[in-house]
Amino acid sequence: MLVLSRLADAASNAASEAAAISAVDPIARRPLHAAAIDRLREAIVRGELAPGTRLNERVLATQLGISRTPLREAFKLLANEGLAELLPNRGAIVTPIHAERIEQTLRVMGALEALVGELVCQNASDSEIANIRALHFEMRAAHARGDLRAYFDHNQAIHLALVQATGNSVLLQTYRQLNDNVRRVRYMANLSASRWEVAVAEHEAILQALTARDGMRLKELLSSHLAQKTAAVLAVLTEPITAVTA
Amino acid sequence: MLVLSRLADAASNAASEAAAISAVDPIARRPLHAAAIDRLREAIVRGELAPGTRLNERVLATQLGISRTPLREAFKLLANEGLAELLPNRGAIVTPIHAERIEQTLRVMGALEALVGELVCQNASDSEIANIRALHFEMRAAHARGDLRAYFDHNQAIHLALVQATGNSVLLQTYRQLNDNVRRVRYMANLSASRWEVAVAEHEAILQALTARDGMRLKELLSSHLAQKTAAVLAVLTEPITAVTA
DNA sequence: TTTTTGTATTCTGCATGCAAATTAAGGAGA
DNA sequence: TCTCCTTAATTTGCATGCAGAATACAAAAA
Structure with a gap:
């Protein structure tokens, strides 16, 4: 029950x-x-x-x-x-969570994000960018409040909105599917205060690159952002897994 | 019946x-x-x-x-x-075939193939490479025979073997799924003799790069190979679609 | 002839029933 | 006490039945 x-x-x-x-x-x-x-x-x-x-x-x-x-x-x-x-x-x-499989998934997502970086700067409408900016500040609000769960949710929403703004629905669908598998781990993680700061700063830079529609730079930023995320996720998995059921 | x-x-x-x-x-x-x-x-x-x-x-x-x-x-x-x-x-x-959707799918596959190029040179075993070489010559045999269907099948097998040899099963699964959607168009296409020659030549170069385990070069080759394929597929779709039901 | 409306038929969406496979339980033997 | 075997209870896999939605059809009206 x-x-x-x-x-x-x-x-x-x-x-x-x-x-x-x-x-x-x-x-x-x-x-x-x-x-x-x-x-x-x-x-x-x-x-x-x-x-x-x-x-x-x-x-x-x-x-x-x-x-x-x-x-x-x-x-x-x-x-x-x-x-x-x-x-x-x-x-x-x-599905049990295997570190290797998550790592493989993140690798594939990395390849997709590179494409996202390229496409989104070309294809995003101004209103889509405005929407992403709004999400960004909601995320910062959650960060300021120290509300990790809300932070994660807005974070996810931003990344999905980025992918969606590429205008490539196949890309979106593929990304979502892979992302769902990684999200499971994400919910198990706690973020250290410093890493959290870094992540927010990265998002700040991402938003700037998007506003400037600088595709090359955005691609780099997304790439390093994902590398950070990968490290964080794998760190969780190498620790004894205490699944957050609550 | x-x-x-x-x-x-x-x-x-x-x-x-x-x-x-x-x-x-x-x-x-x-x-x-x-x-x-x-x-x-x-x-x-x-x-x-x-x-x-x-x-x-x-x-x-x-x-x-x-x-x-x-x-x-x-x-x-x-x-x-x-x-x-x-x-x-x-x-x-x-699912009806929409040129736009196929194009989007190929774009995503392109991003994945870039990753394939990187990974396969690092991770493929010698026996996997040997197997791909064998498939390559079977494909050439089909080409020599002028057997288009067999050529396509071996061609597919090679690409799948390449992806599989990356050792990333998530990548393989994702690739297969997207590929199935494109294959449907492929079976509708006829290859001009000249384009067929070019495709075989490209595969020759791919095999060489793989043998040399030259990841950067393989990445480029796969990229241009896919660009060719994209052009061919979209050409089919802009023509009036006479679905090959037989 | 064309459009419209009412009816019959077909088809999907889902619940349920039954057989086969699996798991759990219990008892005999070591 | 532990292991192995037999048997009972679950549980899955699939077929089928039924209600509701959608379509096709036909007759009537424009």
Whole structure:
């Protein structure tokens, strides 16, 4: 029942994010019990369902208020996205976090961000840039408040907005999928005050490069920013993993 | 019934390819009627189910010899991979080919290939390189024979082997997914003799750079090779699309 | 002839039921 | 006490059934 309430909490969040994205999502107006499934995905990404957790069909279906059929379809999707693993005749588990796989994912994201740096300066509209600037200051507000969770959320929103502003929806979709796998780790991390400062400073520079539409510089900045992030994430993984279930 | 026989033909192909890949596939030992679903995916990629085709659940389920439930699960997967589109309450269609989307996909693949160039020279084992060389000569054999279909297949195999030899399974999975969307166009194209020559020459250079483990050069070669491919693919799309259903 | 509206048919979306596989439990033997 | 084997209880995988939505069709009106 504990898990149930958490899943319910996550619902509104997932819904609003889905709405924000839907304009670009190729599977735009989805049928099925999409909300319930977004809820499940979000629960995995946010670590509310810890890596390795067995996903019992009947139990989860009851908790989500749907039947097993659409839930099984969701499992297939999640497996395809790397968030769950399907064990033949033994159901699904939340994909365990392997440092190597996360590292590989970040490498691929690095390649994508290089492309983002190139494209976004060419293609972003002024209003998109203005929106990113607004997100940036909301993020700084969260930083000033010391609200780590809100900081992460705005941080994510900025990076997604950057990718979206490239105008390349394939890039966005690919990025999101990889990002979801990394976010799971991110939620496990605590940021030291100094590293947090550095990250904010990096974002400041990113915003400037974007405003100046300096593609080359933005590419470099995103690259080094990701390198920082990679280091931080891998640091978390080499420590004994104390999954943040709370 | 015509489609049925074609799907049956594709079965062995898909099965053998799946076996070759399974070692890296994260959803390795899959449950469900995986063979039937691979068959369907392959039919879409090979253009045997033309873009825009309505995917009738009951009809397809009968043709594939499975029930609607696993087929619907397959639809979700295909939609997630971009090969099908889900229309709420109106079922699924084979994703229509839009030049813009293909172009975006190729752009993303370009970013990934840059990474491939870097990584493969560092990480490929000698036996993997030897295997790629073998594939290369098989491809040349197909070229000499003038067998376009076999040429394409070996060509694909080489590129996948290159990506696989990076040792980055996330990269491979991402690449494969994007590649499947482009392959559909590729099968529609005919190659002029001169362009075919050029492509083979490019592959020759790629093999040399790989043998020398010259990462920077390989990166450049892959980049220009993809640029060629992009031009060829987009050329096909600007022509009136006469989908090759046969 | 063209448009429109009401009805019948088809099809999707989901819940449920059943068989096969897996896991858990219990008891016999070492 | 531990191991191995037999058996019961879960659990998955898939087929099927049913309600609701969408489409196709036909008759009536313009």
